[in-house]
Amino acid sequence: MAHRRPRSALCPIVDRDRASSADCPRSYVMSLILRAHIASAAHNIMPGWPIQSFIAVNPLAGHEPISFHSVTERNVALTREHRAYLADLREGRITEADLEQAISERIPELARATISVIGQEVAAVRIAVLDMTSVQGSPTRTAAPVPASRSMLWLDEYLAAWLPSYVTLDPLWPMPHKQKGLFGAWRWLANQDTSLPRAVRRALRDVSVSADAALAWALERLAVTPELIRSTLAQELEHLPGWVGYIKWRAEKYGDIDLTSYLAIRFVLRALLTIPLTPSPIPPLADERALLWQRAEHLTARLSEHPARQDVAAVARVLAHHRPDEHRFTWQKAYELNYRSSLLPSLSSTTPPMKARPQLQVVMCIDPRSEGMRRHLEASEAVETFGFAGFFGVPVRFARYGARGSIDSLPALLTPRHSLTERPALPLQAEEHLARGRARDAVRQAAHIADTSTGTPFAFAETTGWFYGATSFLRTFTPTLYQRLRRALARPDPLHGSVTMGEAFTLEERAGIAETAVRMMGLSDFAPLVVLAGHFSESVNNLYQSALDCGACGGNPGTANARAATAIFNDSAVRAMLLLRGIDIPDGTVFVAADHNTTRDTITVLDRHLIPDSHRSLISDFEGLQRAAGKKLLYERAADLPGATKRQSVPRLRARADDWAEVYPELGLAGNAAMIIGPRTLTRGVDLSRRVFLHSYDTALDRDGTALETIMTAPLVVAQWINHQYYFSALNPDTLGAGTKTIHNAVGTIGVLAGHGGDLRRGLPWQSVGLGTKLFHEPMRLTVIIQAPLDRVGDIISRNQALRHLLDNDWITLTARAHTHAPWHRYTSYGWQTTTAPMKGQST
Amino acid sequence: MNNMTLMTRLEVVVPARDAPDIRELITTSGATGYTSVSGVSGIGHHGQHSGALLFNEYDTLTMIITVLPPDKASELIDAIRELLSTSSGVMFVADTYVSRPEYFQ
Numbered sequence: 001m002a003h004r005r006p007r008s009a010l011c012p013i014v015d016r017d018r019a020s021s022a023d024c025p026r027s028y029v030m031s032l033i034l035r036a037h038i039a040s041a042a043h044n045i046m047p048g049w050p051i052q053s054f055i056a057v058n059p060l061a062g063h064e065p066i067s068f069h070s071v072t073e074r075n076v077a078l079t080r081e082h083r084a085y086l087a088d089l090r091e092g093r094i095t096e097a098d099l100e101q102a103i104s105e106r107i108p109e110l111a112r113a114t115i116s117v118i119g120q121e122v123a124a125v126r127i128a129v130l131d132m133t134s135v136q137g138s139p140t141r142t143a144a145p146v147p148a149s150r151s152m153l154w155l156d157e158y159l160a161a162w163l164p165s166y167v168t169l170d171p172l173w174p175m176p177h178k179q180k181g182l183f184g185a186w187r188w189l190a191n192q193d194t195s196l197p198r199a200v201r202r203a204l205r206d207v208s209v210s211a212d213a214a215l216a217w218a219l220e221r222l223a224v225t226p227e228l229i230r231s232t233l234a235q236e237l238e239h240l241p242g243w244v245g246y247i248k249w250r251a252e253k254y255g256d257i258d259l260t261s262y263l264a265i266r267f268v269l270r271a272l273l274t275i276p277l278t279p280s281p282i283p284p285l286a287d288e289r290a291l292l293w294q295r296a297e298h299l300t301a302r303l304s305e306h307p308a309r310q311d312v313a314a315v316a317r318v319l320a321h322h323r324p325d326e327h328r329f330t331w332q333k334a335y336e337l338n339y340r341s342s343l344l345p346s347l348s349s350t351t352p353p354m355k356a357r358p359q360l361q362v363v364m365c366i367d368p369r370s371e372g373m374r375r376h377l378e379a380s381e382a383v384e385t386f387g388f389a390g391f392f393g394v395p396v397r398f399a400r401y402g403a404r405g406s407i408d409s410l411p412a413l414l415t416p417r418h419s420l421t422e423r424p425a426l427p428l429q430a431e432e433h434l435a436r437g438r439a440r441d442a443v444r445q446a447a448h449i450a451d452t453s454t455g456t457p458f459a460f461a462e463t464t465g466w467f468y469g470a471t472s473f474l475r476t477f478t479p480t481l482y483q484r485l486r487r488a489l490a491r492p493d494p495l496h497g498s499v500t501m502g503e504a505f506t507l508e509e510r511a512g513i514a515e516t517a518v519r520m521m522g523l524s525d526f527a528p529l530v531v532l533a534g535h536f537s538e539s540v541n542n543l544y545q546s547a548l549d550c551g552a553c554g555g556n557p558g559t560a561n562a563r564a565a566t567a568i569f570n571d572s573a574v575r576a577m578l579l580l581r582g583i584d585i586p587d588g589t590v591f592v593a594a595d596h597n598t599t600r601d602t603i604t605v606l607d608r609h610l611i612p613d614s615h616r617s618l619i620s621d622f623e624g625l626q627r628a629a630g631k632k633l634l635y636e637r638a639a640d641l642p643g644a645t646k647r648q649s650v651p652r653l654r655a656r657a658d659d660w661a662e663v664y665p666e667l668g669l670a671g672n673a674a675m676i677i678g679p680r681t682l683t684r685g686v687d688l689s690r691r692v693f694l695h696s697y698d699t700a701l702d703r704d705g706t707a708l709e710t711i712m713t714a715p716l717v718v719a720q721w722i723n724h725q726y727y728f729s730a731l732n733p734d735t736l737g738a739g740t741k742t743i744h745n746a747v748g749t750i751g752v753l754a755g756h757g758g759d760l761r762r763g764l765p766w767q768s769v770g771l772g773t774k775l776f777h778e779p780m781r782l783t784v785i786i787q788a789p790l791d792r793v794g795d796i797i798s799r800n801q802a803l804r805h806l807l808d809n810d811w812i813t814l815t816a817r818a819h820t821h822a823p824w825h826r827y828t829s830y831g832w833q834t835t836t837a838p839m840k841g842q843s844t
Numbered sequence: 845m846n847n848m849t850l851m852t853r854l855e856v857v858v859p860a861r862d863a864p865d866i867r868e869l870i871t872t873s874g875a876t877g878y879t880s881v882s883g884v885s886g887i888g889h890h891g892q893h894s895g896a897l898l899f900n901e902y903d904t905l906t907m908i909i910t911v912l913p914p915d916k917a918s919e920l921i922d923a924i925r926e927l928l929s930t931s932s933g934v935m936f937v938a939d940t941y942v943s944r945p946e947y948f949q
Contacts, residue, residue, distance in 0.1 A: 033923050036924065258868075389899070413902040709894070710897065713897045715899075717900060802900075
């Protein structure tokens with residue numbers, strides 16, 4: 001593209017046939033500078049992954065290099081409202097001790113300070129707490145949003161109508177001239193668009209065909225001075241943030257669209273329609289000194305009827321450290337401290353490791369939903385469970401046998417480099433499998449064509465309407481029966497086969513994967529049966545299905561990864577190499593892959609044909625255990641699931657997965673609040689209420705700290721992304737969340753719209769975080785707890801900027817202890833500090 | 845110098861998440877290619893940076909190297925400089941010599 005660009009001294013990017021050099025002054029001739037401005041303006045915008053494989057991201061991740069409380073983003077709340085925290089204080093969800101601790105942590109200067117008021121020594125934190133509980137709401141730093149003008153609303157709607165036409169994959173009617181790129185195609189077609197005034201269409205013909213040149217021309221026409229270009233572009237990118245995020249993702253992934261084209265359309269229309277640029281909102285100024293004195297007077301009056309001026313001054317000196325607009329962050333910290341002060345004492349310091357060799361080891365994803373299943377499985381003392389990222393350390397692109405597409409089953413932090421598929425064990429079955437698949441596709445394709453072609457829908461509806469009517473009836477009133485019938489008709493028998501590990505990874509790589517996994521999760525003393533259980537969610541009519549699948553697998557089921565990891569661990573050549581590295585997996589140990597269905601709470605053993613007869617009875621034992629554990633977990637979850645009760649039968653509760661009217665098939669990771677990295681002895685027997693990411697780790701198996709660094713830089717980061725996605729979706733359901741899913745319409749596999757148009761929705765739907773008008777997800781930033789030597793943890797943080805940003809800027813918190821009997825320490829920017837917060841259930 | 849041709853070499857070290865923007869500028873500038881090295885380590889203005897991380901390519905540093913004729917380099921240097929003025933990263937510019945200049949035109 002760049003090679004064809006004219007090398008004009010004045011206007012190197014402009015198509016000379018379309019624009020004169022006079023339209024392109026020196027300030028804009030440097031197209032690369034303009035592109036740099038665009039990249040800079042879009043720097044803090046997170047790419048928006050398509051909903052097909054929903055990736056949980058911190059929508060404000062671009063701001064992680066700055067303090068959490070310094071973030072200013074249009075129409076975004078960072079905390080709840082003041083009155084919500086006051087209600088928590090009344091209900092005991094936050095205590096005054098939590099507030100004092102929060103103030104001490106946020107403002108170390110006040111931690112031990114005292115002041116003399118009315119002849120008494122009073123702790124500064126007490127004064128600050130009194131101030132917080134008496135101030136009627138904390139003003140926000142951000143100015144009230146400027147209402148969008150009618151012309152701006154029109155522009156947003158106009159773009160929101162054009163973008164789906166361009167980006168939809170495999171549309172029924174492809175957009176003409178798509179090969180010209182977004183701007184080129186739009187410019188060509190807009191000439192025929194009667195929604196634009198004739199004069200605008202005429203003027204459009206004189207605009208350059210190059211998006212870069214057209215954008216430069218429009219900026220000049222709108223009199224944007226060079227020093228304001230970046231901020232102007234950034235302001236424009238705040239409109240339609242969902243589409244902008246998706247374009248950013250797509251530009252990096254496919255490169256068939258970019259923000260330059262998008263912005264070029266917006267600014268060209270602004271220039272031609274003379275839509276003025278939106279002025280930046282100016283934060284209101286307040287006389288902070290007067291307010292401070294007023295607060296101090298008010299507070300001192302609560303302490304004494306006749307306060308002296310020096311008393312007010314002393315109080316004011318304390319309050320000056322804690323401005324009202326900081327209060328909400330202190331409230332939020334107290335809210336989180338309250339949870340942490342319950343969690344830490346519940347963690348065992350005395351539980352001994354298992355005495356006898358376990359008969360069964362189950363490795364499950366770190367996902368909080370696994371915590372419940374692990375807890376119930378461990379009702380049997382012969383069972384030991386481990387937590388590990390659900391892709392089991394095998395990052396792959398996976399395609400089922402004979403499938404047309406593939407999935408990237410790996411964390412979003414990685415790029416797929418290895419491709420896996422299936423090798424059928426029985427050629428005849430494979431042929432039959434393929435034939436049935438093709439026949440099914442043909443029927444679907446025929447129905448689709450008949451349904452969508454211009455002339456056939458009426459005839460199609462006339463002839464098949466009775467059938468669809470009957471299926472709709474079944475689907476509505478007997479969803480379980482309908483799904484059973486559908487599965488029986490549509491799904492072929494499970495294909496007997498294995499994943500093609502040997503073709504995707506060398507022996508050395510396979511041994512490396514196995515060693516890494518063992519050292520990361522501290523897996524030792526191998527049981528005769530080791531189950532690697534990936535997880536997936538099952539629901540119908542749910543556009544956010546992938547948001548309930550495995551986050552460590554890129555919003556996909558972890559099935560393929562569990563099967564691949566199992567193949568590695570059962571490989572005798574791999575075991576021989578592991579033995580040389582000090583890891584001895586006994587010959588009698590067999591690994592099996594399994595699937596944890598998080599909607600039904602069942603675990604299904606996979607690839608049964610690969611399991612030796614010697615282990616059949618152990619498999620039966622495991623299946624009995626999982627059935628019992630699944631039922632217990634199902635009833636435990638029923639207490640929280642909207643519309644479910646403990647009186648309902650197991651089939652009724654599990655039928656939620658089949659019901660196309662069910663908007664709460666499960667609650668996903670709602671409630672997630674903490675991550676614990678350490679041996680299971682820390683948490684075994686503790687009910688963590690499915691709120692904690694659990695990653696197993698044993699210092700003894702990680703001599704150089706490599707495994708811990710991998711955990712802290714990958715699973716921890718993924719957990720933090722998920723945590724912040726829930727956090728911001730809960731606080732901002734209309735801007736960073738997707739709103740209610742009951743009015744969602746899909747745009748292909750790209751995303752959803754609320755209603756028939758508008759912006760692409762971001763984040764999680766309201767049904768993931770709330771019910772009615774109330775939140776059931778408690779928005780808390782991730783509390784990370786690690787059991788490992790503190791200097792090791794500190795070294796890892798110091799050499800990883802991403803961790804430094806998260807911890808030093810208060811996006812997450814970290815508490816650690818070296819070993820079981822050591823005291824807990826809190827990570828601060830100044831080093832480790834012994835936790836001094838009053839623990840619930842302990843005397844202070 | 846031994847019939848070698850003078851070129852300009854740019855080395856840019858940025859967080860991996862910002863690397864696509866740099867690569868886009870390089871390709872838009874008319875450079876015929878670049879080399880991208882992921883997971884580079886070191887110590888700089890923002891402290892220490894670990895090298896390649898096993899399961900995280902997103903939070904590592906990437907070094908992108910490109911060579912192009914001096915007359916093409918100027919605009920690219922200005923653009924990258926502009927981009928780095930608002931985000932973290934460093935750029936090194938140096939003269940270099942190549943034996944097959946047609947590869948870089």
